[in-house]
Amino acid sequence: SAVISQKPSRDICQRGTSLTIQCQVDSQVTMMFWYRQQPGQSLTLIATANQGSEATYESGFVIDKFPISRPNLTFSTLTVSNMSPEDSSIYLCSVGDVGYGYTFGSGTRLTVV
Amino acid sequence: DAKTTQPNSMESNEEEPVHLPCNHSTISGTDYIHWYRQLPSQGPEYVIHGLTSNVNNRMASLAIAEDRKSSTLILHRATLRDAAVYYCIRRSNDYKLSFGAGTTVTVRA
Numbered sequence: 526s527a528v529i530s531q532k533p534s535r536d537i538c539q540r541g542t543s544l545t546i547q548c549q550v551d552s553q554v555t556m557m558f559w560y561r562q563q564p565g566q567s568l569t570l571i572a573t574a575n576q577g578s579e580a581t582y583e584s585g586f587v588i589d590k591f592p593i594s595r596p597n598l599t600f601s602t603l604t605v606s607n608m609s610p611e612d613s614s615i616y617l618c619s620v621g622d623v624g625y626g627y628t629f630g631s632g633t634r635l636t637v638v
Numbered sequence: 639d640a641k642t643t644q645p646n647s648m649e650s651n652e653e654e655p656v657h658l659p660c661n662h663s664t665i666s667g668t669d670y671i672h673w674y675r676q677l678p679s680q681g682p683e684y685v686i687h688g689l690t691s692n693v694n695n696r697m698a699s700l701a702i703a704e705d706r707k708s709s710t711l712i713l714h715r716a717t718l719r720d721a722a723v724y725y726c727i728r729r730s731n732d733y734k735l736s737f738g739a740g741t742t743v744t745v746r747a
Contacts, residue, residue, distance in 0.1 A: 526684070556733050567725070568682065568737040617681050621733060626672065626684030 527552050527620050531630030538608055538637050545604045546633045548618035553598035555622065559591070562615040562632070571616075574601040608637045641665075642726045647742045656713040658741055660726030663707040670729040671702060673711045675722040676740070682725065685711065721745045 528551040538544050548557070557574040572580040572593055580593035595601045605612055613636050621627035643661040650656045662671065670689050674682040686693055686700045688709075693700040699712040713720055725740040 558734070560737075567739050570734055570736065573734065619681075619735070621735075626687055627674075627735060628684065629674075629681035631681050 526625065527554055527622075527628045529618060529620065529628055529630040531618055531633060533633055534631065535634040536636070538635065540609050540637055542608055543604055543606045544608065544635060545602050546616055546618075548601045548603070548630055550599045550620050554620040555598070556620060557595060557601050558619045558621070558627075559593060559601070559603045560617045560619060560629075562617065564614070568617065571603070574603075605635065608635075610637045613637045641728050641736065642738050644724075644726050644738060644741045646739065647744065649744045649746060650713075650716045651746050652717060653715050656716045656720070656743060656745075658711040658713075658724050658726070658743070659708065660710070661708050662726070662728055665706050665728055666730070667706075668731055671700065671706075671709050672727045672729050672735065673698070673700065674725045674727065674735075675720075676725070677719075677722045682737075685724070687729070716743075716745045718745050718747060 530549040532547045559571040560568040561571055562568045570583050571586045572582040574580050574593050574595040576595045590606055592604045615632040615634050617632045618630045619627050670687050672687040673685040675685055676682045686695055686698050688700045701710045723740040723742050725737050727735050
């Protein structure tokens with residue numbers, strides 16, 4: 526299975542600023558996803574990161590708030606823009622291949638103060 | 639809409655089997671059933687997946703009902719390291735995973 530390196534592992538940010546989270550995979554993967562996990566909750570899919578085209582966002586998530594880049598088949602970034610305390614969550618990237626299980630990064634624990 | 643139903647919690651004793659049920663009564667013929675678990679402070683970890691037939695791997699077994707409206711994840715001998723939240727997920731043709739609340743498994747020594 527793929528190995529994911531997600532950075533940073535945690536950060537404390539001031540409200541109104543932005544944070545970019547990186548997701549690096551050790552092999553080329555077609556499907557890459559970004560999730561949010563609010564404290565004590567399950568995971569919620571933010572968007573599907575598509576290589577060579579714009580990301581596809583789920584209901585309740587917009588590109589202006591969570592811009593995503595996918596420049597190649599091994600790398601993606603998620604930016605959390607204009608942050609507020611409500612954005613304090615764990616953000617995770619995930620990759621999948623048809624016929625196999627999905628692999629998740631260890632997550633970025635974000636605290637907005 | 640997670641589209642699966644699981645009990646909120648289950649307890650087991652160490653060394654005993656654990657049977658985790660999942661209902662997915664509206665599953666379509668092409669949806670795969672995936673199971674993941676999440677240990678504290680970690681990302682979800684793949685456990686097993688299947689379509690129609692029962693599946694076994696080194697971590698667990700997956701028993702799928704003949705009508706595919708339910709499935710059971712079986713941990714054959716629970717250890718303390720198996721304490722986690724277990725998620726049963728339908729993976730549809732768009733390849734997205736929609737997480738529900740999962741089942742919190744507690745293992746007693």
